[in-house]
Amino acid sequence: MPALLPAQPGILQPIPTQARYLSCQLRIGATPQAVLRELAAFADGEATVVGLGESLVRSLGTQVPGLKSFPQIEGALVKLPATPIDLLIWLRGSDRGELLLRSRQLEALLAPAFELRAITDAFSHRTNHDLSGYEDGTENPQGEDALAAALVAQGPLAGSSFLAVQRWRHQLSHFAAMPELQRDHVFGRAHHNNEELDDAPASAHVKRTAQEDFEPPAFVLRRAMPWAEGNEGGSMFTAFGHSFDAYEALLRRMSGAEDGVVDALFSFTEPETGAYFWCPPLHQGRIDLRAVGL
Template identity: 50%
Template sequence: MTHFQTGLLAPIPSHAMYLHFYCLPSSTEQQIKQTLSQLSSFTSQHDIVVGLASLLLERLGVSIPGLRAFPELSNQVVEIVRPNYDLWCWLRVAERGELVQALQQIQTLLSPVFKLSLQVDAFQYQSGRDLTGYEDGTENPQDAAAISAAILSSDNPQLHGSSFVAIQQWQHNFAQFNSMSSHAQDHMIGRRRLDNEELEDAPESAHVKRTAQENFEPEAFVVRRSMPWMRDDQAGLYFVAFGHSFDAFEAQFRKMLGLEDHISDALFQFSKPLNNAYFWCPPIQQGRLNLSALGI
């Protein structure tokens, strides 16, 4: 029996929706707990991953070791936006039409206490590629290594099986990307789009070299479950990284920003993260969210 939310390590779905909620200031502690309990029941009947933010748990007087707000990180290339979302839901479905009913149900369930702030529609592209055509999630940990990287192991049953997730909604500038030659694009990513082969002669700014998980000390492995998104004429990649802590993600992102060696990730030449946030994904007990750490 697994103690983690199954969507954390399950294959990427065909269609998905990322929902970001604020908790209404007028909501009482009792109302919040009651609504989260109802959400727990909802997750037992739907393919959904749920994350709770530190600000929400602070309102409940709860502290989860390792849970914190997204750090204040920045450089001269990009501004890091940190919205204070309270609740994150990743709806996962096989048919796009299923999202309509699931969205209505979850909004009805949460609406007395939580307000939907941001909705991001996502989809699978060419068996797991970014909209630029490059394969996403290469060298993701697998099987036991994935569990070790993404799932918290603890003697405390309230924490055992939980996970920490970092999310970033990256918006691509396709005009900028398409103005580059294939050679320049490959060296910006650090892999050949044609065969996904890593390029040894790529510059130090190449995205692959900035984020090579095995090159950090300690190694910085996370389980990535990112998906392309599109809204009107905007599109990009909704980046999702699960870890047994936030440390591995932060090590990678700090290097992307060049905070130690002043070399910024070449990815910033055509893409930027619109939203950045951290959440704690509670464990599962008997098919429901285990919210006992919250007194639920």
């Protein structure tokens, strides 16, 4: 794995204090080429991370090897909605006002070809904690391991990444009503010190998703962020990989499709969306769309 790959830097950086997820759909009859070129020049890949959906790539008359739609997991014992999106923009920053103004600027830039269908505001809670109060991303790969997990290493797609996004809605009152030990058993960690529990049940999240226990190991780079609207909230699960293989292995096990054991997370939260994207690399400081003919 090369020490430096031309990746969008926001992929590898820690989660920001504030973020916005912009979900955009191609307008009927629109030709997106000119707008995508403008977007490529606008986005820096750091404060503005860009992901293209399979349907958008197909509309350009081409394909990206490895890019596909969010799957239907055969044998899943829980709902895993597939909600295709043509274009995802992940805005990262520290000032909510600045993100609002930047999203309005992007909406205007994209308007000739894309409709902004949904916005989800996200944020960092405590120190990488989920709204449940438990620390998130504890087992994330670091350093060279993060590069290997998240980025395509070689070939014409080198430096790009495959992105999976699910918006999960938590039933926070239901979770708060659980006894403390039951909550710990949902995650497989003790809330007070984040230590793994030796006696956690097979359904505990840490046991369902122990990435090193898969064959081959199923490492992804997780960048989940809490979201909130009114008094409701949940998690924008955001995972980058050099392919979708590891993510789908995790989905199969979490959903019970592999062995009939459903991840205990589903006892208080469920995904509302599910979409796949390809995040192009950078070239000379700009989003590199040459792989899709632009």
